[in-house]
Amino acid sequence: MDQMPASELFPHVRIVMGMVVGLAITRLLMGLAGLVQHPNRARVSAIHLLWVASMLLELVHFWWWEFALFQLEDWSFGIFFFLIVYTIILFLQAALLFPDNLSEYDGYEDFFLQRRQWFFGLFALNFAFDMIDTMIKGQAHWDKFGTEFYIQVPIGITMCLIAIWTTNRRFHLAFISVYLIYQVSWIFRLFNTFT
Known part of the structure; x- marks a missing residue:
């Protein structure tokens, strides 16, 4: 068979x-629609809603970020499989923000904090996959991000490990607040246009 x-x-x-x-975006939007349709079904939380906003932004950004793959000349099943696993990680993060049933929990924040090991474990993987994804796109793509990339990933993984360990509400609120600001800054500084 000839190479495509x-x-x-x-x-x-x-x-x-x-x-x-x-599917991940749908899961988040359906969850948000459910909050509007049934506002008293479960207690909402600033921590939860900020992670939902961050995850929506992450998914849209991921879609834009992956457009750089059009420059990739050498495709393999390994690269294809890696990219599918990367998207599955993002989907699972989104699914963990809106469970099918909250009856065992005291609202969204209680669910989020009790399932934080899964969410932040996947989030740490997301940082690692982001580095590999950037390497796949080539040296020029990697060089575009400079030293910030070398700082962002270790700090992000460290924060995820702390988030796995602690249920401190102030820490979690500070983490998502700072991360969301950084996420918006990163996108507008580096991805406002595609070159």
């Missing part, structure tokens, strides 16, 4: 990734 040109592979890969990312 990269220009034909990229749309196929984006479609498969798009299905998983679309």
Whole structure:
């Protein structure tokens, strides 16, 4: 079988990734719609809602970020599989923000804090996968981010490890507040245009 040109592979890969990312966005939007439809069903939480906002932004940013794959010349099943696993990690993070049933918990914050090991374990993986994803896109893409990338990833993973360990509400609120500000800053400084 002849090798398919990269220009034909990229749309196929984006479609498969798009299905998983679309499911994650749907999960978050359905959860938010449920909060509007049934505001008294479960107690809402600033920590939870800020992570929902961050996750929505992360998914949209991921979709934009992955457009750089169009430049990739050498595709393999390993790269394809890696990208699918990356999107599955994002989907699982989104799913952990809106469980199917909250009857065992005292609202969204209680659920989030009790399941924080899963969420922040996946979030730490997300940081690691982000580095690998950037390497896949080539040296020029890697160089574009400079030293900030070397600082962002270790700090992010460290914060995730602390978040796994502690249930301190102030820590979790500070973490998501600072992370969301940084996330918006990162996107507008480095990804406002695509080059």
